[in-house]
Amino acid sequence: DTGVSQNPRHKITKRGQNVTFRCDPISEHNRLYWYRQTLGQGPEFLTYFQNEAQLEKSRLLSDRFSAERPKGSFSTLEIQRTEQGDSAMYLCASSFRWGTEAFFGQGTRLTVV
Amino acid sequence: AQSVTQLDSQVPVFEEAPVELRCNYSSSVSVYLFWYVQYPNQGLQLLLKYLSGSTLVKGINGFEAEFNKSQTSFHLRKPSVHISDTAEYFCAAQGGSEKLVFGKGTKLTVNP
Numbered sequence: 001d002t003g004v005s006q007n008p009r010h011k012i013t014k015r016g017q018n019v020t021f022r023c024d025p026i027s028e029h030n031r032l033y034w035y036r037q038t039l040g041q042g043p044e045f046l047t048y049f050q051n052e053a054q055l056e057k058s059r060l061l062s063d064r065f066s067a068e069r070p071k072g073s074f075s076t077l078e079i080q081r082t083e084q085g086d087s088a089m090y091l092c093a094s095s096f097r098w099g100t101e102a103f104f105g106q107g108t109r110l111t112v113v
Numbered sequence: 114a115q116s117v118t119q120l121d122s123q124v125p126v127f128e129e130a131p132v133e134l135r136c137n138y139s140s141s142v143s144v145y146l147f148w149y150v151q152y153p154n155q156g157l158q159l160l161l162k163y164l165s166g167s168t169l170v171k172g173i174n175g176f177e178a179e180f181n182k183s184q185t186s187f188h189l190r191k192p193s194v195h196i197s198d199t200a201e202y203f204c205a206a207q208g209g210s211e212k213l214v215f216g217k218g219t220k221l222t223v224n225p
Contacts, residue, residue: 031211
């Protein structure tokens with residue numbers, strides 16, 4: 001078990017470009033979560049998948065953000081037309097079921113210049 | 114809606130001193146409560162969790178927390194801290210939905 005893996009670890013992009021992040025959860029975990037963490041704040045929930053179904057989305061997830069989890073395995077988070085305000089750490093987590101530990105990846109740090 | 118308030122943004126202590134990091138929550142439903150630790154440029158690691166049962170919960174690295182329903186608190190304690198405990202600590206609540214609601218974090222700095 002290698003834990004939750006996120007790629008890339010760092011991404012610098014120009015404003016207006018599209019970016020895509022990947023998360024590989026722990027293999028037997030059917031729940032996958034995306035959070036965003038800005039400097040000096042706690043992680044904020046973005047969206048949640050149970051298997052391949054996206055069951056909950058935060059109002060923080062504007063129409064420029066889209067997440068997928070095809071076949072209930074890895075997940076991707078895409079941000080279109082990036083803005084400077086999108087600069088943050090994007091964290092992925094997975095868990096086996098509700099109330100059990102959510103294991104977090106090391107995150108992808110996005111910098112929009 | 115749930116909310117989590119961490120009352121101290123920064124807590125400096127000397128090595129081997131006791132420490133308490135405070136967390137209060139509000140929720141209209143029953144919640145599960147968690148404490149996570151984050152080292153620089155790392156993801157979050159679970160320290161301990163309260164789901165039900167005994168209100169005193171023991172976690173890793175010598176940490177413990179006490180759930181107090183009447184005061185809606187879940188304070189984290191350690192009787193003797195080490196330099197290696199320097200990190201940011203997050204309290205989180207989960208209830209009514211799958212998402213974790215986090216506080217803003219407390220930066221613990223342990224000085225020699």
